[in-house]
Amino acid sequence: MVRLSGPSETHNRHKIAFTDQVRDVIRISDIVLCILDARYVEQSRVRELEDLVIDSGKVLVHVVNKTDLLSKEDLDKLKSIKDLSNPVFISVKTKQGVGDLRRRIQILAKRVEGFEKVHVGVVGYPNVGKSVLLSFLARRAAAPSSPHSGFTKAIRKVRFAKGIHLLDAPGVIPPTESLFEGKDMKKLALLGVHTPQNVKAPDLILDEIVKNFPGVVEKFYELEESGDVEAILQELGQRWKILKKKGEVDEDKTARRVLVDWQEGRIAH
Numbered sequence: 001m002v003r004l005s006g007p008s009e010t011h012n013r014h015k016i017a018f019t020d021q022v023r024d025v026i027r028i029s030d031i032v033l034c035i036l037d038a039r040y041v042e043q044s045r046v047r048e049l050e051d052l053v054i055d056s057g058k059v060l061v062h063v064v065n066k067t068d069l070l071s072k073e074d075l076d077k078l079k080s081i082k083d084l085s086n087p088v089f090i091s092v093k094t095k096q097g098v099g100d101l102r103r104r105i106q107i108l109a110k111r112v113e114g115f116e117k118v119h120v121g122v123v124g125y126p127n128v129g130k131s132v133l134l135s136f137l138a139r140r141a142a143a144p145s146s147p148h149s150g151f152t153k154a155i156r157k158v159r160f161a162k163g164i165h166l167l168d169a170p171g172v173i174p175p176t177e178s179l180f181e182g183k184d185m186k187k188l189a190l191l192g193v194h195t196p197q198n199v200k201a202p203d204l205i206l207d208e209i210v211k212n213f214p215g216v217v218e219k220f221y222e223l224e225e226s227g228d229v230e231a232i233l234q235e236l237g238q239r240w241k242i243l244k245k246k247g248e249v250d251e252d253k254t255a256r257r258v259l260v261d262w263q264e265g266r267i268a269h
Helices: 009-014 020-028 038-044 047-055 072-079 098-110 130-138 182-191 202-212 216-220 229-240 251-263
Strands: 031-037 059-065 118-124 156-161 164-168
Touching (some): 020 047, 031 098, 059 098, 118 130
Parallel strands (some): 031 059, 031 118
């Protein structure tokens, strides 16, 4: 089994940064799978968590999920990112790449000292597909999953193969982002960490999507491309009859409905 390196200032700093379950998963694990959202690779990375994994002497594997939501061109660009560690590109929806990930785990596990007993941690933001992926890797419904973020409340341990077990911890949210304010609030809503029903100013979240992915929202809803969020909400609100008492479009509710389509992966790009 891989031995822990001695404590460092970075490691000590992170002892207060994450929940006990997340720290325990990293402490116990020999290999740590950090699950990322293919649409927002940089935003879904938790650098402090990656530092903690590396400082602890563990093998870090970046698992980029939701690749089915990208065009081939965007996926090719994604694969050119240089600083990802042992990257594997997958889609839990289509199961593409899951076999590659299984083989990667088995190869890395054989390199662990004391191969007879290896633990593989699964960490990342809430709602990036950790629990569903865990079930695929274990070839059974190993971890309950839910479309609502934060469903996993405690560590779950399931068998991956002889001598190899997977550990699933609650989703990670760095403390600086826990208030869901400002840019952090926007990022967490885009990632699906904060559900559309609970976000503040959903029109601002939609504006971020429209700016970052020009024409994608309009194409999905068969609208003329404008880049104008207000125009989009007005047309969709009228189409869906999401109106206030005076017949005006309820832009707040309309924006939340669009965010549901976005977070659940219906709007691909």
